[in-house]
Amino acid sequence: MDIRKQVTIYDIAKEAGVSVSTVSRVLTSNANVSKEKKEKVERLIEKYDYKPNALARGLSETKSNVIGIIASDIRNPFYATLFVECEKAANEYGYRVVLCNSLNIKQLEDLQLENLESQRVEAIVQIGGRVDELISDSNYVERVNRIANKIPIIITGKLDGADCYQVNLDEGKSMEIMLEYLISSGHKEIALIGGSKDVKSTVEKQFRFKQVLSRYGIKYREEYIIEGNNYDDSGGYNGMQQLFELGDLPSAIMAINDFTAVGIIRAITQRGMSIPQDISVVSFDNTFLSDLTIPRLTGIDYNYEKFGQKIIETAVGAIKGEDVARISLIESKLVIKESCININQ
Amino acid sequence: MDIRKQVTIYDIAKEAGVSVSTVSRVLTSNANVSKEKKEKVERLIEKYDYKPNALARGLSETKSNVIGIIASDIRNPFYATLFVECEKAANEYGYRVVLCNSLNIKQLEDLQLENLESQRVEAIVQIGGRVDELISDSNYVERVNRIANKIPIIITGKLDGADCYQVNLDEGKSMEIMLEYLISSGHKEIALIGGSKDVKSTVEKQFRFKQVLSRYGIKYREEYIIEGNNYDDSGGYNGMQQLFELGDLPSAIMAINDFTAVGIIRAITQRGMSIPQDISVVSFDNTFLSDLTIPRLTGIDYNYEKFGQKIIETAVGAIKGEDVARISLIESKLVIKESCININQ
DNA sequence: TTGAAAGCGCTAACAC
DNA sequence: GTGTTAGCGCTTTCAA
Numbered sequence: 001m002d003i004r005k006q007v008t009i010y011d012i013a014k015e016a017g018v019s020v021s022t023v024s025r026v027l028t029s030n031a032n033v034s035k036e037k038k039e040k041v042e043r044l045i046e047k048y049d050y051k052p053n054a055l056a057r058g059l060s061e062t063k064s065n066v067i068g069i070i071a072s073d074i075r076n077p078f079y080a081t082l083f084v085e086c087e088k089a090a091n092e093y094g095y096r097v098v099l100c101n102s103l104n105i106k107q108l109e110d111l112q113l114e115n116l117e118s119q120r121v122e123a124i125v126q127i128g129g130r131v132d133e134l135i136s137d138s139n140y141v142e143r144v145n146r147i148a149n150k151i152p153i154i155i156t157g158k159l160d161g162a163d164c165y166q167v168n169l170d171e172g173k174s175m176e177i178m179l180e181y182l183i184s185s186g187h188k189e190i191a192l193i194g195g196s197k198d199v200k201s202t203v204e205k206q207f208r209f210k211q212v213l214s215r216y217g218i219k220y221r222e223e224y225i226i227e228g229n230n231y232d233d234s235g236g237y238n239g240m241q242q243l244f245e246l247g248d249l250p251s252a253i254m255a256i257n258d259f260t261a262v263g264i265i266r267a268i269t270q271r272g273m274s275i276p277q278d279i280s281v282v283s284f285d286n287t288f289l290s291d292l293t294i295p296r297l298t299g300i301d302y303n304y305e306k307f308g309q310k311i312i313e314t315a316v317g318a319i320k321g322e323d324v325a326r327i328s329l330i331e332s333k334l335v336i337k338e339s340c341i342n343i344n345q
Numbered sequence: 346m347d348i349r350k351q352v353t354i355y356d357i358a359k360e361a362g363v364s365v366s367t368v369s370r371v372l373t374s375n376a377n378v379s380k381e382k383k384e385k386v387e388r389l390i391e392k393y394d395y396k397p398n399a400l401a402r403g404l405s406e407t408k409s410n411v412i413g414i415i416a417s418d419i420r421n422p423f424y425a426t427l428f429v430e431c432e433k434a435a436n437e438y439g440y441r442v443v444l445c446n447s448l449n450i451k452q453l454e455d456l457q458l459e460n461l462e463s464q465r466v467e468a469i470v471q472i473g474g475r476v477d478e479l480i481s482d483s484n485y486v487e488r489v490n491r492i493a494n495k496i497p498i499i500i501t502g503k504l505d506g507a508d509c510y511q512v513n514l515d516e517g518k519s520m521e522i523m524l525e526y527l528i529s530s531g532h533k534e535i536a537l538i539g540g541s542k543d544v545k546s547t548v549e550k551q552f553r554f555k556q557v558l559s560r561y562g563i564k565y566r567e568e569y570i571i572e573g574n575n576y577d578d579s580g581g582y583n584g585m586q587q588l589f590e591l592g593d594l595p596s597a598i599m600a601i602n603d604f605t606a607v608g609i610i611r612a613i614t615q616r617g618m619s620i621p622q623d624i625s626v627v628s629f630d631n632t633f634l635s636d637l638t639i640p641r642l643t644g645i646d647y648n649y650e651k652f653g654q655k656i657i658e659t660a661v662g663a664i665k666g667e668d669v670a671r672i673s674l675i676e677s678k679l680v681i682k683e684s685c686i687n688i689n690q
Numbered sequence: 691t692t693g694a695a696a697g698c699g700c701t702a703a704c705a706c
Numbered sequence: 707g708t709g710t711t712a713g714c715g716c717t718t719t720c721a722a
Contacts, residue, residue: 351715353714353715353716354715354716355715365715365716365717366717366718368716369716369717369718370717372716372717373716373717373718375717375718376718397715397716398714398715398716399716400714400715400716401714401715401716401717402715402716402717403716404714404715404716404717405715405716405717405718406716406717406718
């Protein structure tokens, strides 16, 4: 394959009749070069379609200009959206980004952490995976801490005892906004479907759910919190079946995320009921899925652009040794579409 | 940030009382090292949590062990699925993968191509973006060819005049399978909604659509092919509106992809019609979206795992200078769910 | 089996 | 403004 050896800075220098440092200077534009030589070099770069070797540059500068990102599964719209925003933000800062999908395989997650370190990425961002777990895996924490000594690590969840930066969604606040909207729309019987109590974000939502209900003097019904192992449509579908078996239906249902909501909608539709006339459904995340359902889902939206920016901003700040916040919260807002009605009227 | 300087092979060698070559040997396990020294080195590697610098290694070996992937937008489930399969396959072959999202910004696509070359990736895979265009951008082709001289390029579309490997879906065959199923289910009035005639895969489908209809002696109706600019739900929704305005509805509708089908389903549902009782809908791609709609979408499925494997297999073969096929086709198959009925009975 | 040393391609400090 | 040169951290001949 390597018929044509890659052109190097030496080849350019030689043909231009200058030293390699001069070529390097026009490459980096870090120092002055006479117009004449500069143009000569540029012409040759063009001629040979020369592309500086990023490995050599990285080795020389002892920095790669890369931020590593470990996501649990990019096929999930939530992660895909966030990843793209991170990629954009990183590019703005002059960084490239390397993505690894851990696919919820712990072994892979460990390996990817190592790989990224080997690649000398300047920061590691982890979105989803073990940082979602309510009870942090102590082996993993140890592993992360060893790396965090050398490279800043930014996570979107939590990792107890780990020395990393956190950029989190404000799950509690989201629940509060969502629930107050439902209550103000006359709903008093509200179920929360989906999610697992092993997951931090879910537990936070559940906790705030109870808290807000009690603040409004609404009776909390244990059986209206239905968990599921998967954050996908099957979780929603099965949860809804449980609710049907219970017999006593609430007037509104909160889905733990859009995927779950899709399953809930399916179950309700199959049952011959209409949303929102017979029952209201709301959700969290406002991914593109929430616009694909019939009806479109009212729910909590996060500013993914800001989310991505904050993550990268934190990473870059930490790389530069600046004093950046250890924890940042991303605000949420309500987006009203068609899946929830006011039952006061 | 760099409080603790990264440990190098020299540090290990020194403390172990051996030469760096010995350490390198245990790292690569390319040569024999006495058990005693080997263990000593391994202990130190463990002790210092030493991770070899991939940049240095890459520079030294003049190979990066990385395959670059340019996708148009990873938020699209089709690309996300394919990307993950490529990532898995690459890992199997001992390669890492670097993803860039071109987001349909041509300038970005050019830049990413350069970046990947700079990183000395060993092959570049492009899925979506300019390789989807029916009429290839000649500037881009030239650009690609300059790179293809040094690095194998694998695309999932076409790039006329470019020296790359192609791994393609068999769009024509897919259409044939799909259409024959509809016809065998008694459908004679069939519309094809979505897609643009600038896009190769769409044009191939349209072409075969007409061909198969004529083969079965079914009258081809121009007004039943409705294009759209976007391959998303709005394209489907708007296309369906056009069909409603036409007044004369077909018995079955083919959506160019799942996203489009979602919009079509919305339009039909809004109109108070039922799928598949009043009208059948089928689609291409069988992404997870096709399982989220109500009813679930009957349509063409591709073996994404094989697709990803073939892409990487081709890349790796080309890297090694093996004689791999310039063009490979990925077969498709029909998946029957609930969105299409037999109207013969 | 082992070590010395050259080389991978670049940057940057230093001297002129 | 420009060239020389010493690294950056690793692999791999070549001798021993």
